[in-house]
Amino acid sequence: MSLAKQPLDFQHWTAAHLSRFETVLGELLPAASIAPQRLHAAMRYAVLDGGKRVRPLLAFAAAELFGADMARADIAAASVELIHAYSLVHDDMPCMDDDVLRRGKPTCHVQYDEATALLVGDSLQTLAFQLLAEHRLNDDAARQLDMLKLLAQASGSRGMAGGQAIDLASVGVALSLPELELMHIHKTGALIRAAIVLGAQCGNATPAQLAQLDHFGKCVGLAFQVVDDVLDTEADTATLGKTAGKDADHDKPTYVSLLGVKAAREMAQQLHQDALKSLDEFGAAAQRLRELADFIVLRKF
């Protein structure tokens, strides 16, 4: 992770969490030696050793803010990351975005085959919900059911998958800015918000605090997407680890195509400020969330 502009302390914090989390993910995923071996190997290929892990880091920062047990936060973060990974595997398939490169490696259906990639996505989604059901994340089991419900709502047809469907329908269509925002609030935003709220729910956050964090998540989620669109225009494939310029190639509406690069950058800055403002009441304790908001807006990949 390139964090050149970030404070050294944040770099260490990030590195420590990601190192531990990668080990946890490796243990939570079925071993490649367990039958069906090829499916399990492909699931591990799709999840491990890749990605910025933005959602898990947001979950960890929110969990720390409310004094959560990090072993619980690891499970919440893993469930969100598995949903994210499943969506990437399916989105890359030929019938969707038909992409061959992801996280600097061949996409799952290229490395294995389409049928396996389909089952990998299906099985990663199942595993995400299994983790939230089989590990105790909250002393109150009824609250844990609420956490499961939150992840399902964020992922399903009125969340992430719904955003994907709106995206499909928008190819070659002139979306308005509110329509584009609606798509991204579903497609990317819902899961980013869920990561933050689930992390906080591993600790002792009040409903009012969860609502405040949810607003923070909404802002950084949108900022994440605006920056993605700018990078898709400006960065090259090697830096991104995925195919650059593909949205324009696919005639998909983006913040850049609607606003131009300059106004898109300004929009990201505004969302950045809104996100930081929503953390004011948490004081210095929310420093990690602030640094993550900085990273999301300042990142180069």
Add this chain to the structure above:
Amino acid sequence: MSLAKQPLDFQHWTAAHLSRFETVLGELLPAASIAPQRLHAAMRYAVLDGGKRVRPLLAFAAAELFGADMARADIAAASVELIHAYSLVHDDMPCMDDDVLRRGKPTCHVQYDEATALLVGDSLQTLAFQLLAEHRLNDDAARQLDMLKLLAQASGSRGMAGGQAIDLASVGVALSLPELELMHIHKTGALIRAAIVLGAQCGNATPAQLAQLDHFGKCVGLAFQVVDDVLDTEADTATLGKTAGKDADHDKPTYVSLLGVKAAREMAQQLHQDALKSLDEFGAAAQRLRELADFIVLRKF
């Protein structure tokens, strides 16, 4: 449902449950008027007005045996049926079985498109877990988490999806009878067992009783598959509502290709007897489960 050989009382019982359940499913699925409309319409297309609903009926029979609230059993049955429906939508896709007919209608990717079918399957799976999280199915929330875990285990890479992966790997391969059985125990059996156990868990079943019902489910699940293989050989496409003879065409091992029709029929009879025997201790109260076992073995489609 053709139940000519079944007692009239059972026909009425089945009709009443299926009529109520169809209404419940229609209410649990997002309305086609809610955005994204095309995705929601396709989800409804894939689930409603079709299928034998064997898993829900098994769940209802098990729920009745333990005095469960039928509103709770409806949710458990719906979650299982949504998992089943998602697996059919994905299995029918070109990269898997590439089938054009299901339940007498064009398959989802034929009626809509491949990308929509992919998202339909993804979203139906999510909705299955959402239902189990947002409706109260057991007074004890911790037990409800166990129910969620059970459904996830039955559906994932070491359950149904894993059976699908073994199936993929078995095309053109000479499987032994134990290997074929292992595949089907995962691919079809796991979810049938889950339907029965989840139905019973909506009521007051003891762990020993759940284990007994799980054994019943294992027997009828395998019998279901053996009968499926026989029907795939003997029945025609119009009767089945799906493409007949496709397993042989795809060079997939089946009970018929391994044993011949006669021995496969005898195996189904033996599993039928084993299933009935596992219900002995429940006495007359388990009559519906017996009748469903009869239906599964005697069915013509």
